[in-house]
Amino acid sequence: MTIPSFQPIQNQQMAIQKGPLVLKQGQVFYGSVKQLYPNQTAEIQIGEHRLVAKLETPLKVGDSHFFQVTGINPQAELKVVSGPMVKESANVQQLMESLNLPKSQEMQQLLTHFIKNQLPISREQLMQAESWLKSLPDGASKQEALSALQKLVELKLPFTEETFKALLFGSKTSGITNNLEQFAQLLDRSSNVNPQAKENLLNAIRSIAKPLETETAGLVIARSVRTLLDGAAQSTIKQNALNILKEANILPKEANLSNWLNQLTVSSKNDTAGSMIGRLQSGTEETVAQRIQQIAGWVENEHNLTAQQKNAILQTLKSFDGTNGEQLGKQLHAQLLEAYSEQTVNGLFAKGDGISPKEQLLSLLKHEFASNPEAELKNLARTFRISNEPATNALFAESEELLLSKLNGKGMQQAIQSILKNLGLSYESALNKTGDVESIVQSLKPQVLSFIRDESVPAELKNAAEMLLARLNGMQLLSGEAGHQHQIIMQIPLQFLGKQVDATVQWNGRMKKDGKIDSNYARILFYLNMEALKETVIDMQVQNRIVTVYVYNEHEGLEPLAEPLKKSLKAGLEEKNYHLSGVMIKPFSKRENVTKKVEKTGDNGASHKGVDIRI
Numbered sequence: 001m002t003i004p005s006f007q008p009i010q011n012q013q014m015a016i017q018k019g020p021l022v023l024k025q026g027q028v029f030y031g032s033v034k035q036l037y038p039n040q041t042a043e044i045q046i047g048e049h050r051l052v053a054k055l056e057t058p059l060k061v062g063d064s065h066f067f068q069v070t071g072i073n074p075q076a077e078l079k080v081v082s083g084p085m086v087k088e089s090a091n092v093q094q095l096m097e098s099l100n101l102p103k104s105q106e107m108q109q110l111l112t113h114f115i116k117n118q119l120p121i122s123r124e125q126l127m128q129a130e131s132w133l134k135s136l137p138d139g140a141s142k143q144e145a146l147s148a149l150q151k152l153v154e155l156k157l158p159f160t161e162e163t164f165k166a167l168l169f170g171s172k173t174s175g176i177t178n179n180l181e182q183f184a185q186l187l188d189r190s191s192n193v194n195p196q197a198k199e200n201l202l203n204a205i206r207s208i209a210k211p212l213e214t215e216t217a218g219l220v221i222a223r224s225v226r227t228l229l230d231g232a233a234q235s236t237i238k239q240n241a242l243n244i245l246k247e248a249n250i251l252p253k254e255a256n257l258s259n260w261l262n263q264l265t266v267s268s269k270n271d272t273a274g275s276m277i278g279r280l281q282s283g284t285e286e287t288v289a290q291r292i293q294q295i296a297g298w299v300e301n302e303h304n305l306t307a308q309q310k311n312a313i314l315q316t317l318k319s320f321d322g323t324n325g326e327q328l329g330k331q332l333h334a335q336l337l338e339a340y341s342e343q344t345v346n347g348l349f350a351k352g353d354g355i356s357p358k359e360q361l362l363s364l365l366k367h368e369f370a371s372n373p374e375a376e377l378k379n380l381a382r383t384f385r386i387s388n389e390p391a392t393n394a395l396f397a398e399s400e401e402l403l404l405s406k407l408n409g410k411g412m413q414q415a416i417q418s419i420l421k422n423l424g425l426s427y428e429s430a431l432n433k434t435g436d437v438e439s440i441v442q443s444l445k446p447q448v449l450s451f452i453r454d455e456s457v458p459a460e461l462k463n464a465a466e467m468l469l470a471r472l473n474g475m476q477l478l479s480g481e482a483g484h485q486h487q488i489i490m491q492i493p494l495q496f497l498g499k500q501v502d503a504t505v506q507w508n509g510r511m512k513k514d515g516k517i518d519s520n521y522a523r524i525l526f527y528l529n530m531e532a533l534k535e536t537v538i539d540m541q542v543q544n545r546i547v548t549v550y551v552y553n554e555h556e557g558l559e560p561l562a563e564p565l566k567k568s569l570k571a572g573l574e575e576k577n578y579h580l581s582g583v584m585i586k587p588f589s590k591r592e593n594v595t596k597k598v599e600k601t602g603d604n605g606a607s608h609k610g611v612d613i614r615i
Contacts, residue, residue, distance in 0.1 A: 023069045029120035032064040047118035053078045066095050099123050106133040113146045119153050170474010173504040173527040177493040183464040204444040211418040214377035218358035219399035222344035229338050240391035250365050267363035273336045274363030281329035288325040304357045309339040349411040445472050502529050548581045558585050
């Protein structure tokens with residue numbers, strides 16, 4: 001039994017279609033003479049490519065040589081730098097002597113690899129690559145480095161150490177969580193870093209490590225408000241809830257259990273519950289009746305409220321006798337606080353259109369909260385996390401447990417989206433598409449870039465930052481389009497239920513004629529390294545919206561555990577108009593030199609041969 005492997009990703013050329021061979025001055029390559037023409041020109045084969053070039057010396061058809069490019073205009077001019085090749089080891093030695101290359105083990109490995117894969121490379125690039133192989137970072141093998149160098153040449157990327165390391169670490173399927181933790185620990189211990197830059201970086205890393213922290217903060221606020229509104233709650237419990245809201249700077253220090261509701265300031269942002277209450281409380285007697293009609297219409301169309309909650313609010317509006325608009329405002333304020341705090345607790349991960357329940361709740365608590373609810377919730381989460389109050393710590397921990405107990409597919413989607421946003425993988429393009437510049441520059445990648453440029457940063461800390469940046473850049477370099485094929489590679493550090501999971505996702509699909517992704521055909525590989533199940537690979541294949549899932553793992557007895565989950569998987573796929581063909585759980589194959597042919601799907605739905613993936 002074999003599976004498609006992520007190790008190394010760069011060896012998989014599923015999304016890479018080789019374009020025409022482009023030679024550069026000084027490059028050396030291994031080729032064979034296919035045909036001779038007059039005027040010392042010949043047809044030379046380099047791997048899958050053929051070119052006609054002018055030669056400095058006559059050659060024999062069928063012989064293979066090392067050639068060096070001495071000119072490119074108006075046609076390629078080649079210099080023969082070796083005699084006819086016989087044995088690979090002799091070839092390498094001869095080339096090292098011809099080009100006056102150092103006879104090191106690393107140079108021999110480089111030449112052997114490039115001869116085998118028939119790739120052009122210059123003497124200067126060989127010298128650079130040798131120095132990189134001699135000083136590989138921890139956690140990188142020689143074979144991984146050679147594959148990264150091959151990809152560097154194939155993709156025609158700048159031959160720089162930065163790009164080399166990006167491809168080297170961007171292809172890994174584990175370790176990004178360790179890189180984040182190591183960088184955070186070094187940063188936290190360092191006293192030679194700008195305090196503001198340090199705090200911003202640590203906050204960005206915390207947001208990645210705790211992708212659902214804003215949900216937790218929303219839960220803490222909602223549960224505190226519900227406690228204060230609960231007439232049956234004990235006074236000590238209510239006082240704890242009041243103190244939590246004071247600590248969050250929602251209520252002033254002078255607020256108490258009898259006047260706290262009067263201390264709240266509502267939002268003026270349109271279409272929020274706070275703006276409705278604000279307009280009602282500030283209206284004159286002549287305008288109150290008009291405001292009530294507006295609120296009634298708004299309540300009927302508010303998707304965050306249940307039918308029962310809507311009926312209760314509408315009854316309150318109908319019972320208004322026209323004499324005390326301020327009192328009506330207070331009553332409605334309390335009702336909406338109770339309704340949205342309840343919906344925040346009960347409707348976790350229920351992402352709908354428009355403003356969410358927790359955002360509506362924030363609009364009823366403080367004027368400033370509605371301007372940027374996400375940022376405010378992050379600030380509240382930090383406040384609760386570093387609190388020294390036992391009641392706050394207990395409620396925050398309970399809210400985290402409640403959140404994790406209700407974690408579902410939508411919650412995971414939300415968490416992954418939050419992680420990718422906070423990593424800042426595509427912040428350069430995001431700057432051109434959105435006006436939320438502040439949120440973008442607070443993500444990790446732009447901050448790390450700025451941090452590395454700071455000459456005062458200690459060497460050890462800068463190395464850790466560069467390692468992290470290499471992973472982020474590598475994901476972008478390995479993702480992209482090639483013809484109608486499209487590839488996306490993501491490394492996602494996940495932390496749930498006290499467990500850490502490095503998840504790598506490789507998506508391969510195709511583009512339709514209109515430039516959009518074809519959702520009918522795709523192949524998605526998930527490479528997971530989990531604490532209990534250890535190494536797990538999920539191969540999800542989509543053909544004409546029919547989904548087949550293969551799960552590879554060495555643990556026995558997974559079938560009975562997976563059986564109850566198949567129904568929910570099938571139902572979830574059917575919601576998106578996909579049909580589940582089956583879920584197969586298989587062990588990994590033994591470590592053998594096995595090659596698996598990957599079937600690719602063409603534009604007309606017919607299969608054609610893909611690329612060899614070495615296991």
